[in-house]
Amino acid sequence: MRAFAFISLAGVALAASAAVSALAVAGAIALSPSALAQELNLDSGKTPVGKREYSPYLAKGYPDRVYFGDTHLHTSYSTDAGLFGTRLGPDEAYRFARGEEVTSNTGLRVRLQRPLDFLVITDHAENLGLANMIAESNPDLLRTSFGKTVYDLVKSGKGGDAYNAWGKAMTERIDPLKGNEVLTRSMWERLTTAAETYNDPGKFTAMIGYEWSASPDGNNLHRNVIFRDDKEKANQIIPFSQYDSVDPEDLWNWMASYEQRTGGKVLAIPHNGNLSLGMMFDDVTLTAKKPIDRDYATSRMRWEPIYEVTQSKGDGEAHPALSPNDEFADFETWDKGSFGPGQHTPDMLPREYAREALKRGLKYEAELGANPFKFGLVGSTDSHTALSTSTEDNFFGKIALTEPSARPERFFEVATGRFSPDPEARQYVWQGSASGMAAVWATDNTREALWDAMARKEVYATTGTRLLVRIFAGFDFVADDVQRHDFAEYGYRMGVPMGGDLSAAPEGKAPAFLIRSLRDADGANLDRIQIVKGSMDAQGDLQEKVYDVVWSGDRQPGADGKLPPVGNTVDVEQATYTNTIGAPLLAAYWRDPEFNPSERAFYYVRVLEIPTPRWTTYDAKFFGTELPPEAPTSIQDRAYTSPVWYTPAG
Structure with a gap:
């Protein structure tokens, strides 16, 4: 809209002076920025915005x-x-x-x-x-x-x-x-x-x-x-x-x-x-x-x-x-x-x-x-x-x-x-x-920024792939938040990232997670996203549970609560696979359905890719060697995020 307004003003100025020579036009273009602003009535002082800045990224300090x-x-x-x-x-x-x-x-x-x-x-x-x-x-x-x-x-x-x-x-x-x-x-x-x-x-x-x-x-x-x-x-x-x-x-x-x-x-x-x-x-x-x-x-x-x-x-x-x-x-x-x-x-x-x-x-x-x-x-x-x-x-x-x-x-x-x-x-x-x-x-690819992120535990592990995963945890997230265009900014404002801490849950509220994961640009589709929860109950016993949060395809959990496998497209003889199964992007909102505000707990996300050929399978194809009988022919690479910890009040 602003570019269109500039063109219109320039057109009016030129129409009012049909005899302007090419040299004169060139001189007008060469006007200093302040002179041009005055000519077009673009005095920023006449457009008050209070203490707010128009550009939303001037003070952005979160990892991007x-x-x-x-x-x-x-x-x-x-x-x-x-x-x-x-x-x-x-x-x-x-x-x-x-x-x-x-x-x-x-x-x-x-x-x-x-x-x-x-x-x-x-x-x-x-x-x-x-x-x-x-x-x-x-x-x-x-x-x-x-x-x-x-x-x-x-x-x-x-x-x-x-x-x-x-x-x-x-x-x-x-x-x-x-x-x-x-x-x-x-x-x-x-x-x-x-x-x-x-x-x-x-x-x-x-x-x-x-x-x-x-x-x-x-x-x-x-x-x-x-x-x-x-x-x-x-x-x-x-x-x-x-x-x-x-x-x-x-x-x-x-x-x-x-x-x-x-x-x-x-x-x-x-x-x-x-x-x-x-x-x-x-x-x-x-x-x-x-x-x-x-x-x-x-x-x-x-x-x-x-x-x-x-x-x-x-x-x-x-x-x-x-x-x-x-x-x-x-x-x-x-x-x-x-x-x-x-x-x-x-x-x-x-x-x-x-x-x-x-x-x-x-x-x-x-x-x-x-x-x-x-x-x-x-x-x-x-x-x-x-x-x-x-x-x-x-x-x-x-x-x-x-x-x-x-x-x-x-x-x-x-x-x-x-x-x-x-x-x-x-x-x-x-x-x-x-x-x-x-x-x-x-925030930056520098020694200081990378080291600081490690120190605050805003890191995750992968088994070799470059799949992307980001999580935020808090008490006030709702399901629609996972689709927000300002996912990261909102996540930091309203919750904590991987490696963070939650404490003293408000009455009636449980930790909720916003999760997004994107496949490696040159790799395999995603099978599922899981949350691994560990907790300590009132008797001091340690518990764990793995939740399937979101998955690819139209699979449904069986009577045992387990999700059926995603499938396997690996061609062992040729050491290839296809991305005809799985999903390139998975996103989920998950609230702990078994949360007890008096129990200590941690949560981390595990993301699984679809099966791909293991390195031994690639080797067997390339060199014509035989695989050891016990060797897996495929592998499901994965990522593990740093946990988020919950501590009860007091």
Whole structure:
């Protein structure tokens, strides 16, 4: 309308002066903006709007898009990668994540379908960069007895023996390079320099991080340490490693000292609870073996606000033995062995899986006034190839030895349980997942905005797909709100996003959720959206229930309350599927029908895609190899949002 008015005025002016020359017209167009405004009577001072601004986006401060990335990637600077054939370093890792083609460790050309938005290289702190120092004949390394020994082994073609020598020191927690911190510092500063080089705020974020690799008795208590800061602050420390301590409480103290010393910010992301043999979410502290108390609970959530629920070494959301009524709980399950000789037993499961930990956290909060397991959820790859690949059709394995090929190692290399006395404890590479990705709702693609979103838990995990999901919870939402054009703005104004808290329900009201999910633009349609609820009743018993909230097609729940499967279009021989089933978009309003305002609870959303070929199926088609008989031919990739917690009044 305003453009039309401008044209009309210009037409009148020209008609009133037919003799205007082309030069004069050009001069009129060249008038200053203020002169032109006066000519057309566009004095903004004559159009009062009070204190309101016409543009509605001037003060918008809420997250307006989701960013996909990997918070857990290893390069040749991790000794368990570099001594196992990984040649690619941080430069190649960042270039690949930004969308460039690179050559893999085994000589294959590889590229992502779409670039990542962010990447955290989390090389192991323990003897950081050892393989690179050997390759470079680092003189400082060669002046040490251990350095000379492993150097000679590698150069004589005995890399396996070099790795075993290093692994023995790791197992015994005796730093073979103790007293030579200058070596670690030089490697750490290379990594921070690479992050600074490739960080491009607004386009691609290279966050600084590393992995603290605590492995008491070979059990996985690893944490990825993520800095909000730049190289200047990160270079003031060298990474805290398991040589310093395997106790997470000591890591938290180190993190606190880092913040006090530098004014920076740091958080840690635990991972692989399914390989911790019951230690990740234990009831007692690691060293003192004391029951968890309020100080422990407060510290854990201060430093570890999110948890890596899915990655290449299996999915850690739920376990079928813990959630027998959840038909989707047995997904990419790794529950046999670990990296040491320990045996897995059923009593360990409640202290290994995210859903059970979230439930147990409710009881701790009631008893202690603090919840040690109040974490958000992300996924990542834990790839040790410097290649962050998470899709089934482009999976480059966890280590260089298992990059794509027809070699039997690609499927049958032992991944965990190697040192267990029970052969049944072994899990093989074909059982590994192409998972996963970290999805972050943030205001900008910068270190600061992404880190802040992680700290407030406004994140979700996917098993490799880039499907979109957004939720809001509150007491005053109504069904029509899910269709609002200002869905996000209204959601933030009237409720809380994933990772948020509700408390003290108004009388007669229950938590209501607005949920929207959109399929990956280059991926599979959606099967359904579910809400997983955990609660603690008046007797202190922990409960869970999975609700099908909205689904594709005209399916109806059966007599058992279960929704029929969506179907399966996977052609195993051709390793293809079609989007002729499912839906590209699902949206729902859901109010808890069994809400008790006096009971603590949490809710998270699980979104399921339709079945697609698993990476092993793609491999069998491409290389003409046979699938292991037990291998699934298809997979239903999924997303898990961070929970929303409800706390009763008082």
